[in-house]
Amino acid sequence: MPRGAPNCFGPNEPHPLWLESYTPPAKKFLRMNNPPPRPLLAIAAMAENRVIGNRNRLPWHLPADFQFFKKTTMGHILLMGRATYESIGHPLPGRTTVVLSRQPRQLPGVQIIPDWNALWDIEPEKKIFLAGGASLYAQALDQCAELFLTHVRSAPPGDAFFPAFEHLFDQGKILEETPEFTIRHHLRLNHPAHSAFTL
Numbered sequence: 001m002p003r004g005a006p007n008c009f010g011p012n013e014p015h016p017l018w019l020e021s022y023t024p025p026a027k028k029f030l031r032m033n034n035p036p037p038r039p040l041l042a043i044a045a046m047a048e049n050r051v052i053g054n055r056n057r058l059p060w061h062l063p064a065d066f067q068f069f070k071k072t073t074m075g076h077i078l079l080m081g082r083a084t085y086e087s088i089g090h091p092l093p094g095r096t097t098v099v100l101s102r103q104p105r106q107l108p109g110v111q112i113i114p115d116w117n118a119l120w121d122i123e124p125e126k127k128i129f130l131a132g133g134a135s136l137y138a139q140a141l142d143q144c145a146e147l148f149l150t151h152v153r154s155a156p157p158g159d160a161f162f163p164a165f166e167h168l169f170d171q172g173k174i175l176e177e178t179p180e181f182t183i184r185h186h187l188r189l190n191h192p193a194h195s196a197f198t199l
């Protein structure tokens with residue numbers, strides 16, 4: 001609502017919830033419908049400046065973090081946006097790769113889904129890991145039960161950012177620590193659907 005528009009609080013009064021700094025989200029960042037019928041587990045790596053990507057690539061090369069990603073997601077479902085899939089370029093072995101795209105496409109070894117609703121019936125015995133990129137985190141991070149977040153100790157230039165999560169999740173248990181990064185397992189605060197996932 002534009003500032004000062006007539007509303008139930010009186011003509012030309014600013015709505016009390018109006019935030020001076022509020023910017024409507026871009027259309028591609030509209031959130032998913034909630035709540036999700038299955039727990040979602042987010043997995044990501046974020047730099048100190050919240051950067052997660054640059055020109056559709058990861059801005060770092062951290063083999064130990066790749067190993068953690070592999071071991072954590074192995075045997076489960078990896079859900080990613082079309083741009084992230086293109087940056088990887090192929091399905092990751094041992095996992096079910098599901099790609100969100102609004103365009104009809106066919107990619108060998110990949111399940112393309114046109115919206116979130118098509119996700120929930122896929123291989124119900126497996127866990128669903130939300131693996132990015134920025135637009136998917138922005139849509140669904142607030143619906144995730146858990147967050148595996150690699151806190152990278154650098155501040156590279158980038159054009160893809162991780163959304164605010166600190167108000168949604170606890171401070172996290174440290175799973176791995178190296179000079180380059182710390183991996184924390186954050187649990188969603190007050191979430192009814194915490195999975196029994198353990199490493």
Ligand SMILES: NC(=O)c1ccc[n+]([C@@H]2O[C@H](COP(=O)([O-])OP(=O)(O)OC[C@H]3O[C@@H](n4cnc5c(N)ncnc54)[C@H](OP(=O)(O)O)[C@@H]3O)[C@@H](O)[C@H]2O)c1
Pocket residue numbers: 028043044045046051052053054055056057058080081082083084085087100101102103113114115116131132133134135136137139160
């Ligand atoms: N550091 C990390 O942990 C991490 C992890 C993953 C990715 N990344 C980085 O993140 C960046 C990519 O993020 P991004 O936001 O540009 O792209 P993205 O989220 O990977 O993909 C965006 C695309 O996903 C599809 N999509 C998104 N929401 C949809 C919905 N609700 N329904 C149907 N389709 C939907 C659309 O594809 P169509 O255009 O085909 O319709 C959209 O253009 C890259 O730099 C990548 O390296 C970083």
